Amino acid sequence: QVQLQESGPGLVKPSETLSLTCSVSGGSLSSGTYYWSWIRQPPGKGLEWIGHISYTGSTNYNPSLKSRVTISVDTSKNQFSLRLKSVTAADTAVYYCASFFRRIIRGTVWNRIDPWGQGTLVTVSS
Amino acid sequence: QSVLTQPPSVSAAPGQKVTISCSGSSSNIGNNYVSWYQQLPGTAPKLLIYDNNKRPSGIPDRFSGSRSGTSAALGITGLQTGDEADYYCGTWDSSLSAGVFGGGTKLTVL
Numbered sequence: 316q317v318q319l320q321e322s323g324p325g326l327v328k329p330s331e332t333l334s335l336t337c338s339v340s341g342g343s344l345s346s347g348t349y350y351w352s353w354i355r356q357p358p359g360k361g362l363e364w365i366g367h368i369s370y371t372g373s374t375n376y377n378p379s380l381k382s383r384v385t386i387s388v389d390t391s392k393n394q395f396s397l398r399l400k401s402v403t404a405a406d407t408a409v410y411y412c413a414s415f416f417r418r419i420i421r422g423t424v425w426n427r428i429d430p431w432g433q434g435t436l437v438t439v440s441s
Numbered sequence: 442q443s444v445l446t447q448p449p450s451v452s453a454a455p456g457q458k459v460t461i462s463c464s465g466s467s468s469n470i471g472n473n474y475v476s477w478y479q480q481l482p483g484t485a486p487k488l489l490i491y492d493n494n495k496r497p498s499g500i501p502d503r504f505s506g507s508r509s510g511t512s513a514a515l516g517i518t519g520l521q522t523g524d525e526a527d528y529y530c531g532t533w534d535s536s537l538s539a540g541v542f543g544g545g546t547k548l549t550v551l
Contacts, residue, residue, distance in 0.1 A: 352540070361545040362486065362545070377537075377539050378537055415540065424472075424474065425474050433485050
């Protein structure tokens with residue numbers, strides 16, 4: 316079964332760029348039905364969908380973060396990455412990577428997020 | 442402010458039943474399938490219900506899901522102390538072209 320693991324710096328300075336990588340094992344990123352997602356959770360708060368990418372590079376982003384987010388995919392390494400620029404303390408959160416199943420049939424979107432990585436805490440502080 | 446609306450908390454005694462609601466609109470719950478996620482303390486969320494009412498392998502039938510119009514609900518029967526967790530509804534919003542979640546509901550088993 317597919318497993319995902321996040322990696323990257325746990326501390327980022329304000330105004331700099333947060334960069335994380337998600338390594339996928341037990342399956343291939345090159346699946347047409349799945350998108351590869353980033354989701355975050357500030358301490359003590361709820362989940363926020365950041366965005367996702369297909370293996371072909373097609374992306375969707377949360378409108379509230381779109382101007383600062385880039386998600387990319389490297390199928391040769393079976394990895395996908397998140398870059399969030401100009402970070403502030405409000406971007407402090409546990410960041411999860413996950414597999415997002417999405418299929419559109421006659422205008423209805425079938426969707427689910429499974430599995431999730433274990434998450435990695437990123438703190439924005441000087 | 443979450444796109445989907447859930448009650449912040451619910452509670453019930455062991456063995457009892459609880460229902461968690463999730464309210465949205467025609468651009469999300471009204472036309473797309475809903476999933477539910479369970480987040481035990483200190484762990485990553487886990488898929489609990491998908492396609493409104495289907496359970497992944499290994500999820501007991503004490504957990505059920507339903508959808509009516511622009512609202513969805515998660516039902517848990519035979520409550521156990523191990524069910525204490527945060528529960529999130531989620532779906533796709535076709536107007537935003539984005540995934541959306543509810544704010545989460547903390548379940549306490551008294």
